[in-house]
Amino acid sequence: MSQSQSHRRRWAILAVLMLSLLIVVLDNSILNVAVKTIASPAPTGIGATQSELEWAINSYTLVFAGLLFASGLLGDRFGRKRSLLFGITVFGIGSALAALSTTPGELIAYRAVMGLGAAFVMPATLAVLMNVFERDEQPKAIGIWAGSVGLAIAIGPITGGVLLEHFWWGSIFLINVPVVLLALALMAWLVPESRDPAPGRIDLPGVLLSVLGLVLLVYGIIRGGELASVTDVTVLLPSLAGLAILVGFVLYEKRTDHPALDISYFRKPAFSAAVAAVALVFFALMGVTFFSAFYLQSVRGYSALESGLLILPLAVAQMAFAPRARLVVERFGARIVCTSGMLAVAVGLGAFAFFDADTPVWLLEVVFFLQGAGMAHIMPPVTVAIMQALPREKAGSGSAVNNTFRQVGGALGVAVLGSLLSSTYRGEIEGHLGSVPAALRDTAGESIEATLAVAEKLGPVGQGLVAPAYDAFVDAMHVTAIGSAAVAVLGAVVVALFLPGRAPAAATPAPGAPPAPAPAGTVPGSRSEAGESVPK
The missing domain is CATH 1.20.1250.20 (MFS general substrate transporter like domains)
Known part of the structure; x- marks a missing residue:
């Protein structure tokens, strides 16, 4: 086509x-x-x-x-x-x-x-x-x-x-x-x-760094929610490692010729x-x-x-x-x-x-x-x-x-x-959770669904938890x-x-005069920019 x-x-x-x-x-x-x-x-x-x-x-x-x-x-x-x-x-x-x-x-x-x-x-x-x-x-x-x-x-x-x-x-x-x-x-x-007529190389190291950093960081955050603690070693280690890798990712992207x-x-x-x-x-x-x-x-x-x-x-x-x-x-x-x-x-x-x-x-x-x-x-x-x-x-x-x-x-x-x-x-x-058996307390405290499920399992005793x-x-x-x-x-x-504010209305150029350049801060896609070529 x-x-x-x-x-x-x-x-x-x-x-x-x-x-x-x-x-x-x-x-x-x-x-x-x-x-x-x-x-x-x-x-x-x-x-x-x-x-x-x-x-x-x-x-x-x-x-x-x-x-x-x-x-x-x-x-x-x-x-x-x-x-x-x-x-x-x-x-x-x-x-x-x-x-x-x-x-x-x-x-x-x-x-x-x-x-x-x-x-x-x-x-x-x-x-x-x-x-x-x-x-x-x-x-x-x-x-x-x-x-x-x-x-x-x-x-x-x-x-x-x-x-x-x-x-x-x-x-x-x-x-x-x-x-x-x-x-x-x-x-x-x-x-x-459609495609880029002059594509660059794939930045495999950058992609791997970003994935690893994000997974470690978010895993640490989720683990912190599970334990209700930000000081546990299983929370701190992945979180800090993820942050360090993401910083390394940014530094690498600034230096590579195909980011x-x-x-x-x-x-x-x-x-x-x-x-x-x-x-x-x-x-x-x-x-x-x-x-x-x-x-x-x-x-x-x-x-x-x-x-x-x-x-x-x-x-x-x-x-x-x-x-x-x-x-x-x-x-x-x-x-x-x-x-x-x-x-x-x-x-x-x-x-x-x-x-x-x-x-x-x-x-x-x-x-x-x-x-x-x-x-x-x-x-x-x-x-x-x-x-x-x-x-x-x-x-x-x-x-x-x-x-x-x-x-x-x-x-x-x-x-x-x-x-x-x-x-x-x-x-x-x-x-x-004092009335909940010790083996179920940790599970019962994790979420409202877990608490309600334990309450239902305990029968009349658990109704006080609802x-x-x-x-x-x-x-x-x-x-x-x-x-x-x-x-x-x-x-x-x-x-x-x-973000840029409203672009000022451009004056109509005199016949034969070159068009005035777009003012700084023009909003992309506004009428003052319509028809311009995409910036390189």
């Missing part, structure tokens, strides 16, 4: 890219609804502990984030369409295997396989988008692309709830397989091939602020998404389907506002729009600090809608800023940077905020919500300081 043909079919191509993105994002949103079911003993679930549930999420995310560098470079080198086809095939195979898992360990391993596939899908979708749309249409296309995340958030929990009510828990993964087959057929037919992550991009304040905003907002949101499933189902007593429907306002807000975010940016500038979005997210997260078992449902819905609206005014502008800072032939690398920081932020959010939730809960519930478990979880949720809101406020400060 020629370049002109691909442009004529660009909106159909975008629909296929959105389907690919939908599969990847939908899987995580389904899993968030299913955590309570998976934590249940067999045959309902597989008896996963809270830390195992975190690893079921993080094994996917860490493989995804760790391989995004290499997959982005491979897509630029060998072809983004090939990368899409390979990635979506691996993702489908991993989904089928995850559906048949019989132990938490198997689920964690197969989720990692799914992460491998997703690592080749996500960068390629944005890279193809940047190549089939011209610069003036890219903000609109990216807004629609980002809005599809809201669609996945809406479909995922509802689909997961329906499946969990009628089928076994593995159906939440098996549902991916027919969608993968449809996506493969449409990709082969519609998506054009997986080009550190020079971060010398631009707007680029760095956009990347930081992506990481911070997903750090804050992923941790809250993790505990909100337990709040809605364990404390409030809603089913998985009802929980999915309750999150619908968040998705609706994203779908409604994300495609139109570019219009608000053109009028007010990226700085005001993204700062306002971050503050809206912070308010929504902070609201959880005031929720209890009797909070009106309508108030929950307002908070979820506010969070979705905030996200819709953050992700499209910062994605445009990141992607338009790179030349078109490096679109795969740019997409890898964008998605790596999003996934790393999300992984650390689940780990840090999940550990904060776990340690606070343990501290609150331990004083109520109310304290609810109270302990709500208290832990309050602490975690405050931490999440603080991270979102930090993100608002970052974008307020470093």
